[in-house]
Amino acid sequence: MTESFLHYVWQHQLLSGGLTTTDGQPVVVLRAGDLNHDAGPDFFNARLRIGEMEWAGNIEVHVRTSDWKLHRHTQDAAYNNIILHVVYEHDCDIVLQNGEAPLTLELKPWLHPSLIANYDSLMAPTTGSDIPCRHRLGDVPSFVVNSNLERLVVERIEAKSETVRRMLGESHGGWEDTCYWLMARYFGGKVNALAFELLAKATDQRLLARWKDNPQRTEALLMGQAGLLDGFFADDYPRQLQADYVALKTGAGLKPMDGYLWKFHRLRPSNFPTIRISQFARLVSESSNLFSTLLELTDVKQIERLFNQQAADYWKNHYQFDRVAAKSMVKRVGRMQADLLIINAWVPLLFVYGCEHGSQAHKDQAVGLLSQLPPEDNAIIRVWRQAGIEPTNAAESQALLHLYNNYCQNRRCLDCRIGFHILKRV
Ligand code: SF4
Known part of the structure; x- marks a missing residue:
């Protein structure tokens, strides 16, 4: 169990059954809150109904209640006004800096065993260059895969734009x-x-x-x-x-x-x-x-x-x-080399030109050019083909390369739409 998984579960409310605090009060989540990537509580601006009262404020998430002490939050005033302490396992009582005990929600009973099994399967070691979710891809509808690729091709072009921006500065x-x-x-x-x-x-x-x-x-x-x-x-x-x-x-x-x-x-x-x-x-x-x-x-x-x-x-x-x-x-x-020049040089340049001039038309044109080119054929694309994902153009193959190198290889399944679909299948 990891905190990042619990953040994900809380953010997407992948919980089953009616929640209750450790002292037996029913909890209704009106707003899960905004995940905070900086110092301070994990979620800001949450809204909850606990018992008869409505609460608005921050939430802290831990694997165990005792992590509160481990992370020295008792000495930190930033945690004084949390409205709920969400933990996977409630293993001890804690107090805030003002001496009061926070309301605590233990997630363990509300996590469906399939959710944890799905997460474990995504995080399990793989052999060679295999894709961690390869055996689950057949369950993922094509519109989920396609919408993921549409998002990732833009991310790929943005990543390639770094060289363009450097040269533009020079x-x-x-x-x-x-x-x-x-x-x-x-x-x-x-x-x-x-x-x-x-x-x-x-x-x-x-x-x-x-x-x-x-x-x-x-x-x-x-x-x-x-x-x-x-x-x-x-x-x-x-x-x-x-x-x-x-x-x-x-x-x-x-x-x-x-x-x-x-x-x-x-x-x-x-x-x-x-x-x-x-x-x-x-x-x-x-x-x-x-x-x-x-x-x-x-x-x-x-x-x-x-x-x-x-x-x-x-x-x-x-x-x-x-x-x-x-x-x-x-x-x-040669055509293949000419296509690589379009993919690696002209498309990112045109995209940056569109960004700098606020021209969505140029950005769309850049992505559109990729859609007109045939997909690349390399070792990573062959891995996707073996997994049943067949790119039909360079926009899709570029997105798959980005997905593999930046998400699958780093096990960023929690940031991936395919991963979300696999996780929430119970
Ligand atoms: S990042 Fe997405 S595509 Fe890659 S292994 Fe994880 S769930 Fe599958």
Whole structure:
């Protein structure tokens, strides 16, 4: 038995039968009160009828009555005016600071055994990556699952908005800079995210805009700033990029990054930073005001097309400068990667834009974009599929990832609508 479970039981009044205090007075709960997450009594502003009297005030909840002494409430004036002490087990008598005994309600007789069994089943250890309520999910109506997912997808986007807000602060509210930095960061994937962000910050997009529609010069500037054009090259293409960069660098007083920041190890060659930088150069070359361009696009297919850029022809048979690949192929961002850019970068940015401008329409558009994308397929989504929950789009898969990582893994079943439904089944 835990206090947080008792808070939950009291808050939702998951009690059976007519309640009575330990001295036999009937208790009618008119208002359970507001759960207090700070210091002081557990519930504020409760309203009760105890016997013939109506009471309004605060309630303290404990597993055992003796916890009152353990928590030193007798010495604390904040507890002088509680109207009821709610305990799971009444194991001793206590007094308030003024010497009076508080009215006490023992919950143990009023808790249905199924409620405790349901709670225990949710808190029981699981094996591997299993979902604690997996065997109970079949009893949960789809509208409960769906309403939970609708709430959680917004929570997921809000959690992802942290990076957007950080960049928005760094750019002093510059939406174009934030968009450019953010897209760069996600072009880098997990491994080169930071290096890509540093590259974008070291390469002012206003400078890139000067070579709009000249993707090779844009690539020269980005490759050079990335520190990847140092040294001697045998192939014409890197030599040309190098020459372009030297000319641009001198004019603009640029300082390149250290090339060692880029990681190639354990990456699939198509994700090498050389390929990604070339594709990113095509994106910024095609649209120098990326944020404004994206705001205009409401159809997810148009955004996918914009993101699905192709690396320069040289990269058809190279993954690194001067190294010929065994197989020649066009290096496009690809639809899956383009969708990840929408999910991780554009949707949170659009959502924050909606928040900052008080525009529900933009926030809805952000969630709507996710609904137009196919669900992701990864280890966590497969766990949900095995449990019988099949996401039909990326909004649902994003919500399921958030549910698993933030609720199921931390056993926050008391904060979950599915958990509420399972608990109250008797
Ligand atoms: S948090 Fe919700 S979905 Fe996850 S195990 Fe608990 S009740 Fe089930």
